[in-house]
Amino acid sequence: MGALRLAVIGAFPFPLSQGSQLYVRDQLGALQQLGTEITLFCYGTGEGNAPEELDIVRVPRGLSPSVLRTGPALGKPLADAALSGALLAAHRRRPFDVALAHNGEAALAALLARSAGGLPVVYVAHTLIEHELPTFCPPLLGPVARAAGRTLDSTIAGRVDAIIALCRDAGKALEPRARGPVTVIAPxxxxxxxxxxxxxxxxxxxxxxxxGRFALYTGNVDGYQGLDLLAEAAQLAPDIAWVVATHGKHRFEAAGVSCVRTTPEEARALGFGCGAALLPRRCPGGYPIKLLNYMEAARPIVAFEGIADGLEHDRSAWLLPPEAGPTAFAEAVRTLQGEPERADRIGAAARSHLESHHGWHDLAVRTLRFCGDASRKAGNGVRLLR
Structure with missing residues (x-):
């Protein structure tokens, strides 16, 4: 595909069985299959084994946040500054063609290095910070967090060389603020x-x-996932078995909801066995990795419009309007469990959508070409074979 030397910045622990890290792991594997030379810059913490073929530069563990969960943490600014320094030092030793910065903190670290080293930055916007940041704050601070997140979204978009958004809503929101091109490439x-x-x-x-007789949510239990709505739906429909399967140390406790700790393999098996796969998140601007897992299992997905990007109501998912509440969510699950043929049809269409729109080879080709274009426009003269 081409000769591209790529610095990938992840302001997170790696590896970790969580959406962002799984996405980055698989994206980098697909890019390497195309001959891309990759170095990942990340924190010095993580769980499990990283891919052996991946070159990784880590912030010292002592400078890395001890908390593995998503969201703000006191130790992150220092770790992000160390990421920027490590990136700049590596770039000066042997220049990269482009930096691929995953999420806002990584983009800020990459921009700091660019100011000293001239490395073009492609921002992979995992979310709209304006919508996600308030979910980590007390409700009273929500408006302040939202305003701060909006400022960060605009600041980053206005400074990076190009943006990869994961869904159409994020692309539309960031494009008017961006100084460079914006494209949408889902995981x-x-x-x-x-x-x-x-x-x-x-x-x-x-x-x-x-x-077939339970409704399943899989993944972490952080605030932005919208599990409070799931709990309210469970109260309204006690006849349905509501299950939250998580691999993390934190649990979600709510009456009427069974929270089980699983391995990733067990969570996948439950996905294939559920009657409905749940995505109660309302926070727009990202692409939940669990959505791909749900599609793979060919089970009917219940989600809100704008969250399950690319899926269609009553064709490849059961989509609720953004203003819908727990009653509508519970009724959607009840409808699907009561009409198994309809549920199977919707699940099969979701699987077909996955196979036709989310193959890693094609997505990696698009990513590589977009990064190459950004590098050439910055004057790096990268050659890509077309």
Whole structure:
């Protein structure tokens, strides 16, 4: 595909079984398959084993935040400054063609390095900070956090050389503020072999569940995920088994909701066994990685319009208007569980959408060409084979 030397900045622990890190891991693997030379700059913490073929430069563990969860933390500004210094030092030793900065903190670190080293920055906007930052604050501080997030969105968009948004809403929001080109490239997932039916049944039994008779949310339990709405829906529909499956240390406790701690493999098996896959998030501007996992499992997805980008109501998902509340959410799940043929049709269409729109090879080709264009416009003269 081309000769591109790419610095990837992730202001996060790595690896970690969480959406952003899984997305970055798979994106970099796909880019490497195209011959891209990649160095990842990240914090000095994480869980599990990083890909052996990936060159990683880490901030010293002592400068890295001890908290692995998403969101603001006291130690992050120091770690991000160290990321910027590590990037600049590596760039001066052997120049990169472009920096691919994942999320806002990474973009700020990359921009700091660009001011001294001239490295063009492509910002991968995982979210709109304006909408996500208030979810980490007490409600009283929500308006202040929203205003601060809006300022950060505008500041970053107005300074980076180009932007990759993960969904159309983010692209539309950032384009008027951007100084460079904006494109929309969603995350990808190449489906793996489905778990054996016996394994799905085994995992369901382990958690006291019956295949097809429970509604499932998988992932972390941070505030932006909208689990309070799920809990309200559970109160309105106690006849439905509501399940939150998480791999993290933190749990979601609510009456009528069963919170189970699983391995990633068990969570995937539950996804294939559920009657409905839940995405109660209202926070716009990103692309939930769990959405790809739900599509892979070919189960009907219940989500809000604008969150499940690319899916269509009653065709490839059950989409609720943004203003819908817990009653509508509960009724959607009840409808799908009561009409299994309809649910299967919607789930199959979601799987088809995944296969036709989210293959990593095509997404990586688009990403590489966009980064190459940004580098050439900055005067780096990168050659890409077309």
């Amino acid at each position: 990808g997932l190449d489906p793996a072999a489905s778990p054996e039916r016996a394994r799905v049944d085994q995992v369901c039994r382990r958690f006291g569940l019956v295949r």
